[in-house]
Amino acid sequence: MNLLIKPFKIKQKSVIPGFGITMGFSLTYLTLLVLIPVSMVFLNSAKIGPAEFWEIASSERVLASLKISFSTSFLAAVINVIFGLLLAWVLERYTFWGKKLIDGLIDLPFALPTAVAGISLTTLYSQNGWIGKLLAPLGIKVSYTPIGIVVALVFIGFPFVVRTVQPVLESIDLEVEEAAACLGATRFQTFYRVILPELLPALITGFALAFSRALGEYGSVVFISGNMPMKTEITPLLIRTKLEQYDYAGGTAVAAVMLIISFILLLLINIFQWWASNRHKVS
Amino acid sequence: MxxxxxxxxxxxxxxxxxxxxxxxxxxxxxxxxxxxxxxxxxxxxxxxxxxxxxxxxxxxxxxxxxxxxxxxxxxxxxxxxxxxxxxxxxxxxxxxxxxxxxxxxxxxxxxxxxxxxxxxxxxxxxxxxxxxxxxxxxxxxxxxxxxxxxxxxxxxxxxxxxxxxxxxxxxxxxxxxxxxxxxxxxxxxxxxxxxxxxxxxxxxxxxxxxxxxxxxxxxxxxxxxxxxxxxxxxxxLGNVNLFHGRVHNGKVELGSFKSSPDNNDQGRDIVSYTRPHDIEIKLEPEGKEFIGSQITFIRAVGPVVKIELVRLDNGEYIEAEISKETYRKLELKEKQTVYVRPRDFKVFIPEDYVI
Missing domain, CATH: 3.40.50.300 (P-loop containing nucleotide triphosphate hydrolases)
Known part of the structure; x- marks a missing residue:
């Protein structure tokens, strides 16, 4: 609960010198790779006046796409947190045959071209697909609905939570759990009150990564979503549509709106994360 | 409970x-x-x-x-x-x-x-x-x-x-x-x-x-x-000195030191154990049971003085603890030759026991 910012100090005595050169390099690198491209978005969208910008940003189709993008990304990240934690738990706590294999499979969504993922998921979940066939009698349609978008986003963001939680879970001392048991805590209480708070910073990090990855995802979603304006059209696709129609200013305006919202959300998540991981440290 | x-x-x-x-x-x-x-x-x-x-x-x-x-x-x-x-x-x-x-x-x-x-x-x-x-x-x-x-x-x-x-x-x-x-x-x-x-x-x-x-x-x-x-x-439970010997004619022999045994196992090898504070140090041999030894190290910190010695007859290592008072009276120095005797000891027959 200590939100005081320590006085900014540039010069710090350290065994390994080189603050100047590393900081300089980092800033240049960040500028070239992130700041300049991002500022181009704002520069481009600034070509049109504020009135027109507002008109584009507040148009029904843009608002609907933003709603779909953020809600599906959020939902996918939440699902990834829950099942990522479960998977990390199984991989860290138990030994079983084929564990290394499963551990290796986890990173696969990163390696697979997203279009491939999109096509295979669409085929599986379409009404004639293997899984879609089973869900159709229940009245659940996955492909070409927001549910399909969530499925694709869960797939591509799934390794993040597992990989951020795994090392933290590994470092938790078993003695702490034993201490809780000796004090009479049930297994659920031990998990909920002792283990979960320790995992919280890692879970938030995993959530933030999965969430931001989902927001920017395009390749797999275009196949499974059906891209119906107002219904299943995500913002990145809308931007692309605008660009294809040579409406560069409009496209970048939407991109700017998305960037601002994403930045604010990620900043909030980071502050929360920072708070969660620093509150117990020596101040 | x-x-x-x-x-x-x-x-x-x-x-x-x-x-x-x-x-x-x-x-x-x-x-x-x-x-x-x-x-x-x-x-x-x-x-x-x-x-x-x-x-x-x-x-x-x-x-x-x-x-x-x-x-x-x-x-x-x-x-x-x-x-x-x-x-x-x-x-x-x-x-x-x-x-x-x-x-x-x-x-x-x-x-x-x-x-x-x-x-x-x-x-x-x-x-x-x-x-x-x-x-x-x-x-x-x-x-x-x-x-x-x-x-x-x-x-x-x-x-x-x-x-x-x-x-x-x-x-x-x-x-x-x-x-x-x-x-x-x-x-x-x-x-x-x-x-x-x-x-x-x-x-x-x-x-x-x-x-x-x-x-x-x-x-x-x-x-x-x-x-x-x-x-x-x-x-x-503490530091210990070992004296190897054997039971001979109903007597425990430890190097040149003989004593009545606790048991009657004739001719058997025995090991006797003595705590450092049960080692007595004299400047002259005051009896046959004293063993000639050379002081190799003295640590005189605190009320108890720790002395390490080496037996002259078989080169075995002995650790002794004496009071500062005795230490001053004897005026011990490193490299000096003195005579030691276990004042009290416990005998165990080594069977399967290995340290």
Whole structure:
């Protein structure tokens, strides 16, 4: 609960010198790779006046796409947190045959071209697909609905939570759990009150990564979503549509709106994360 | 509450950690499980707590069989060597944990919990640190919080696994004394594990010496120190000098030193054990039993002077402890040749015993 910012100090005595050169390099690198491209978005969208910008940003189709993008990304990240934690738990706590294999499979969504993922998921979940066939009698349609978008986003963001939680879970001392048991805590209480708070910073990090990855995802979603304006059209696709129609200013305006919202959300998540991981440290 | 440990055995893979352990711990006793690492002492403690399951045997608390009970139901307080405090909780929350996780019917009210926690903080003399996090405390403070946390649930048995092992010598001594005092004021059946013989002899009512999964001896500190059952116990409880010899014509021969034997095994090799403070040093041989030795090292710090010598006849090493007064009177110096004699010793026939 200590939100005081320590006085900014540039010069710090350290065994390994080189603050100047590393900081300089980092800033240049960040500028070239992130700041300049991002500022181009704002520069481009600034070509049109504020009135027109507002008109584009507040148009029904843009608002609907933003709603779909953020809600599906959020939902996918939440699902990834829950099942990522479960998977990390199984991989860290138990030994079983084929564990290394499963551990290796986890990173696969990163390696697979997203279009491939999109096509295979669409085929599986379409009404004639293997899984879609089973869900159709229940009245659940996955492909070409927001549910399909969530499925694709869960797939591509799934390794993040597992990989951020795994090392933290590994470092938790078993003695702490034993201490809780000796004090009479049930297994659920031990998990909920002792283990979960320790995992919280890692879970938030995993959530933030999965969430931001989902927001920017395009390749797999275009196949499974059906891209119906107002219904299943995500913002990145809308931007692309605008660009294809040579409406560069409009496209970048939407991109700017998305960037601002994403930045604010990620900043909030980071502050929360920072708070969660620093509150117990020596101040 | 009394603890009855009967026929407990435990094997890890192929390693026999405990081999048919039988032990009765009386209500209100403070018992030390003492042994070198790998002797099975921690395993035994964990089996009592239910953190480990024995392959066979039973654990009985006050006549009630606890063997199959879960840790949660045994109502034991357990203190870990590395404290195992909950990092994300304050000192207050750590101590209150055991009370807060109780089922709602048995859970005390908020005020009652607060009162209890402050009472315990007073007991461990840390009232002013209630809102700190464990990371902000020193090792000694953390261990006291761990103890307060264990006591909060009013356990009938307190189990401590090398509670002072990770602390520095001075803090360890303070806490040791404090634990003894606490136990005298709140006589709760306590078992603590240690590899430090001084700690065990200093604090415990009774000492259980374990080696390679077996109990070597059980007794009060005086009993085990003065009458060790076997060479292992003798050796483990303090520094020791070995004199090899044999029983000859009904006499024990140790080099040039002869004495009446404790037993009549004719012609057998024997080993006699003498504590450093039972070695007598003279400037001249005052009898046949004195052994000529050369002083190799003197450490004259404190009231007891430690002297290391080498026997002139067989080159074996002897460690002696004499008072500063005697040291001054004799005016001993390094490289000097003196004559030593074991004033008191214990003879064991070496059978299968190897140090």
């Amino acid at each position: 009394s603890i009855e440990i009967s026929n407990i055995s435990k094997t890890f893979d192929s390693f026999k950690a405990l081999n048919d352990i039988n032990l009765h711990i009386q209500t209100g006793e403070l018992v030390a499980l003492l042994g070198p690492s790998g002797s099975g002492k921690t395993t035994l403690l964990r089996i009592i707590a239910g953190l480990e399951t024995a392959d066979q045997g039973s654990i009985i608390f006050d006549g009630e069989d606890n063997t199959g009970k879960s840790t949660q139901d045994r109502k034991v307080g357990f203190v870990f060597q590395h404290y195992a405090l909950f990092k994300h909780m304050t000192v207050f929350e750590n101590i209150a944990f055991g009370l807060r996780v109780r089922p709602s019917k048995l859970r005390p009210g908020k005020e009652a919990i607060k009162k209890k926690v402050h009472e315990l903080l007073g007991l461990v003399k840390m009232e002013e640190l209630a809102n700190r996090y464990p990371a902000q405390l020193s090792g000694g403070q953390r261990q006291r919080i761990a103890l307060a946390r264990a006591l909060a649930v009013e356990p009938k048995v307190l189990l401590l696994d090398e509670p002072f092992g990770a602390l520095d010598a001075k803090v360890r001594k303070d806490l040791r004394r404090w634990l003894r005092k606490l136990h005298d004021e709140y006589p709760i059946t306590s078992v603590f594990v240690t590899h430090d013989q001084e700690e065990a002899l200093d604090v415990a009512d009774r000492v259980v010496i374990l080696n390679q999964g077996k109990i070597e001896q059980i007794g009060t500190p005086e009993e085990v120190y003065d009458n060790p059952a076997n060479p292992f116990v003798y050796n483990f």
